[in-house]
Amino acid sequence: MNAGGQAFITSYRPEDLDKLTTQLKNGLYRSNYKPTEYDKVQAMVDAKRLETVAIGKKVRRTRCVAKEIKEGDILRQHRQVWSRECPRLQKAEVKAESELSDFIENIRPLGIEDTAIFSLKDYEVFLERDRKAFVMGTVAPVHQLKEDLCFRLEQEQDREIGSPHANREQVQHQVNFVKDQQDIITAKLQEEYRDLQEEITDLALEKYIPTLDILMGDNIPAEVLDSDCPYPELKESLIQAFHSLSDINHTRLQCLQDHLKRTDKYCGWCPDDHFRFHFTLSQYTQDVPNYRALCLHMLQRIFPEKVKHDLMEHERALARQRFTQTQIKVLTQQWQQDQEELLAKALAVLQEARDAYQEELELQRDRQHQQDICFRLREKLQQWRAHQEEVAELQAAIAARQQEEAEAILKREQEKEAALRAHQKEKLRKFHLEQQRRREELEQRDQERLAKLRSAMDEQARQDKERVRFRAEMLQRRQEARETCELERQREEAERHNRLEALRNQVAVVAESDADRMMGGTQSWRNRNLTVREVDIQRPLFGIHTYTDAQIVADPRLRVEQALREAGLHHTQYAQEVLAHIKPPKPPRRDTKSELQF
Structure with missing residues (x-):
């Protein structure tokens, strides 16, 4: 036991x-x-359970606070990133606007019939006017509502706690009305955005973008293909070298393009989500501390329906697509560089071949010239007479032939000029018809757009008139309420003033004037001065708080020091040792001792 x-x-x-x-x-x-005492055991168990519950609550609170601190830290880092991104976007916006304005200012019309430049400037003024109207119709109401709500909030705080909120339903109705209006405007902007995107896609602007057709097609330079090479084998080998370079790079480029076509342009997402993902990813660069965690956190906030695995997969797909595009760009640049180098080498080889062939021709020409001189000297005498006889016949035949050829050439030139003039007239007629059709289409589209905008502006003007009337009524009611409060305050102030005046009249003091009593001393002052003169007349002027001469002489250290001084020994080591061993008559207080060691 x-x-x-x-x-x-x-x-x-x-x-x-x-x-x-x-x-x-x-x-x-x-x-x-x-x-066993079960009550005490149950009480102990309950106490432990309550303590456990309290600890659990404290842990949960600590976790919540830690989570809030972490969230606040992450949001602060996001704000830092945005504070860096915002000036960059502003600079880009200012740069784009300046470039657009410079472009519009620098372009000049090609002629009297070139009215597109003036239409572009008029369209710029129209867009600026439309933007100001849009800002006044969308952003200005929001700021106006914000100022109105801040003013109402200040009024509610000035009131008492238990006062009724009479205008709460009206304020809520106004806020809901502005929200509905903003939703309608946002939906309209989304629709216009889609229409504009479809219009840009329908214009097929891709054909004006420089592509790789020059490299993909017959890329043999004209300097090599049309060159006057005296050696056909050399020219064929150079052409074969260009074909070989083109085949190798074309195979690589085709492989990369096939790899790029196997993935979607937007990596399986919708275009809006893909562009938002790409823009968010471009904000968090490697120079930002902890950029990976911040980027992933922001992507999870922007795309709450996407899991982390989907975001990482999309990022990897986007990285692969960028890498493939970079490879295509590098391959294209390398292809162009190799082709330029090969062209330079081919031109150098062709020039060397022409120089060598020219030297051979010079040698052969010299030999042939010598042979010709000898042959002419032999035949000159034999042909001289035959030439003299044929001169007349040949001159007549040549003159007739030249006349016929001149007439034939003149006739062909006239026919060619007539055909060319007819062709130019036909082309000019078609060009004028095409210009007229384009102007009619542009005019029709502008008229339709103007009708839509006028209807939207009329609807907005009606809504603005209703809002102005509503605010005028609200202002009138507030002014009446303020006037009522001011009248009530003035009445209460007048009543308080009358009550105070009545109280002053009740407690007013009535006394006769006495100049001697007012200017003379009081009885207490006279008593105090008399007591000081009679009692303290022999007291010292100042109090002494120090040692007396008897207390100073009673100290043995003073007497020993005086005796050593008279003996002339007060500067010796002996005097120091003697004085160090003499104790004072009364031990010093503890607070006067110093703990410093010298």
Whole structure:
């Protein structure tokens, strides 16, 4: 049995279980048995449970605070990123606007019939006017509502806590009205955005973008293809080298383009989500601390329906697409560089071949010239007479032939000039018809757009008139309420002033004027001055708070120092040791001792 008597140990066998039960029933161990106090145990359990619940609440609160701190830190870092991104976007906007304005100012019309330049400037003025009207119709109401709500909030704070909010329903109705209006405007902008995007797509501007058709097609330079090479084998080998370079790069480029076509342009997402993802990813560059975590956090906030795995997969797909596009760009640049180098080498080789062929021709020409001189000298005498006879016949035949050729050439030139003039007239007529058709289409589209904008502006003007009337009524009611409050305050002020005046009249003091009593001293002053003159007339002027001469002389250290001075020993080591061992008559206080060691 242990010291507390709460448990006992006994050795028994399984077959002695009945005997042990009988002994317990008969009270064999009743003297050592102590019953359990279940109330105290239950109270201890409840206390432990409450303590556990309190600890759990504290842990949850700590987690919430830590989560809020972490969220605040992340938001602060996001704000820092945006504070860096906002000036960059503003600079880009200012740069784009300046470039557009410079472009519009620098372009000049090609002629009297070139009216597109003036139409572009008029369209710019129209867009600026439309933007101002749009800002006044969308942003200005929001700022106006914000100022109105701030003014109402200040008025509500000035009122008492229990005062009724009479205008709450009207304010809520106004806020909901502005929200609905903004939703309508946003939907309209989205529709115009889609229409504009479809219009840009329908214009097929991709054909005006420079592509790789020059490299993909027959890329043999004209300098090599049309060159006057005296050696056909050399020219054929150069053409074959260009073909080989084109085939190798074309195979690589085709492989990269096939790899790029296997993935969607937007990597499986819709265009808006893809552009938002790409813009968010471009904001968090590697120079931002912890840019990966911040970027992933912002993407999860922007795309709450996307899981982290989808975001990472889209990022990897976008990285692969960028890498492939970079490879295509690098391959294209390398292709162009190799082709330029090969062209330079081919031109150098062709020039060397022409120089060598020219030297051979010079040698051959010299030999042929010598042979010709010899042959002419032999035949000159034989042909001279035959020439003289044929001169007349040849001159006549030549003159007739020249006349016929001149007439034929003149006739062909006249026919060619007539055909060319007819062709130019036909082209000019078609060009004027095409210009007229384009002007009619542009005029029709502008008229339709003007009708839509006028209807939208009429609707906005009607809504603005209703809003102005509503605000005028609200202002009139507030002014009446202020006038009522001011009248009530003035009445209460007049009543308070009358009450104070009545109280002043009741407690007014009525006394006769006495100049001697007013200018003379008081009785207490006279008593105080008389007591000072009679009692303290012999007291010292100042109090002394120091040692007396008897106390100073009673100090043995002073007497010993005086004796050593008279003996001339006060500067010796002996005097210092003697004075160090002499104790004062009264031990010093503890607060006067210094603990500094010199």
